[in-house]
Structure formats: structure tokens, C-alpha cells
Amino acid sequence: QVQLVESGGGLVQAGGSLRLSCAAAGLTFNHFKMGWFRQAPGKEREFVAAVNYSGGRTSYADSVKDRFTISRDYAKGTIYLQMNNLKPEDTAVYYCAADTSTAWGTSVASLRTYDFWGQGTQVTVSS
Secondary structure: OOEEEEEOOEEEEOOOOEEEEEEEEOOOHHHOEEEEEEEOOOOOOEEEEEEOOOOOOEEEOOOOOOOEEEEEEOOOOEEEEEEOOOOHHHOEEEEEEEEOOOOOOHHHHOHHHOOEEOOOEEEEEEO
């Protein structure tokens, strides 16, 4: 049974930083593409970042490029999202997702690409 458990969310002032973690269990970690998505109140869930199975390729939404960094630790079976220079518009529930396919392209930003999802962690950025 695949489980993805996010942690690290919280309340931070604008300009601050947070690091989100997603611990994966029940899957062969180095076979999965991993992603972060977020959903703000009243809005659809949107793509934030993704990393391929080897860690050698990453993709980011334009809104977070140069501020957020996705990475993965194979020894711990965990992915991270380092978020710097946070803005109030980054406020959302952040979700971790895993995809069994190793394919890489524009589909990494699509919710339908991912097979497994975590429960989410709340990030609130105050102005």
C-alpha cells in the first residue's frame, strides 16, 4: 500500500522560508516520478514542481521558479520542497504526488499523470 505523508507546513511571514517534506512508503522510490501541487481556497489544484525518478530532471511552475527547489533523498525515501521568499499568494494546502511512469514532458504538470497522493500540509504566508 502506497503512502505519501507530507510535513513541514506552517505559518510564515512574507519573505520567509519553509521546507516541506514528503515521506513515501510502499513503493520502489527510485522508480517513481514525484511532484508537488497546491490548492488555495476556492481555486483548483495546481502544479508546483516535479522531479524525475533519477533526480536529474526538474520542472517548476512559472510562479515559483527561482524561489522553490524540489529535491529527493533516496536513502530516506523522501522528497523536499524548499520554499524561499514566500509570498501571500503561496498560501495553500500543498500535496505530494507520485507517478509510476518514468515518462517526462509537459504531462508532469497534469494532475491526471499522478497515481498516488498525500493528504496535504497547510502553508500560510502572512503579509
